Amino acid sequence: MAQQFKTFRSVSDAYRFIADLGAPDRLIQHVKLVGEAADILILHFLQLDLEFDLDWIRLGVAFHDVGKILHPSELVEKGNRHEATGEQLLLSNNIDPKIARCCRSHAQWQQMECDFEELVVALADNLWKGKRNTELEERVIARVAQILNQDYWAVFAGLDDKFEQIAATGDRRLARSI
Numbered sequence: 001m002a003q004q005f006k007t008f009r010s011v012s013d014a015y016r017f018i019a020d021l022g023a024p025d026r027l028i029q030h031v032k033l034v035g036e037a038a039d040i041l042i043l044h045f046l047q048l049d050l051e052f053d054l055d056w057i058r059l060g061v062a063f064h065d066v067g068k069i070l071h072p073s074e075l076v077e078k079g080n081r082h083e084a085t086g087e088q089l090l091l092s093n094n095i096d097p098k099i100a101r102c103c104r105s106h107a108q109w110q111q112m113e114c115d116f117e118e119l120v121v122a123l124a125d126n127l128w129k130g131k132r133n134t135e136l137e138e139r140v141i142a143r144v145a146q147i148l149n150q151d152y153w154a155v156f157a158g159l160d161d162k163f164e165q166i167a168a169t170g171d172r173r174l175a176r177s178i
Helices: 011-020 025-047 054-063 081-092 102-108 116-127 134-148 152-168 170-176
Strands: none
Touching: 011 025, 011 054, 025 054, 025 116, 025 152, 025 170, 054 102, 054 116, 081 102, 102 116, 116 134, 116 152, 134 152, 152 170
């Protein structure tokens, strides 16, 4: 019999789940703000008729920093201990390993083979605060071009504009972070 993983009817259910695990308000606010950036990306990808798992992206965003529950200093200071810890915390709570992996892949996308959804979580986690990451953006653009079977430069301008739009409003999201 295949293992049944915990499922969520909505992102709000995912937020309640991490709150039940002990996520402080600051962490929940952070993942909601990253989620705003992700939702803009998702909407744009849908307009491109791109095939992808939008629910996975939304859950990945909700869970990507869950390890900070156990490493709260990383809510305000740089650190990476939350990455593997978060993955283990999710796995121990019966979350699908593919989703739990986003705890590592959102920060380690350069060292890991990542699928499209993982790259989008990493990208949203950069763009929400106004940070642009050329290498990550180029990987996402290349993956979109591959999925759509289009030339890289045919999709570059539209995506680059969308990334800039999201980053340009990062200061507003930062002002709403706790």
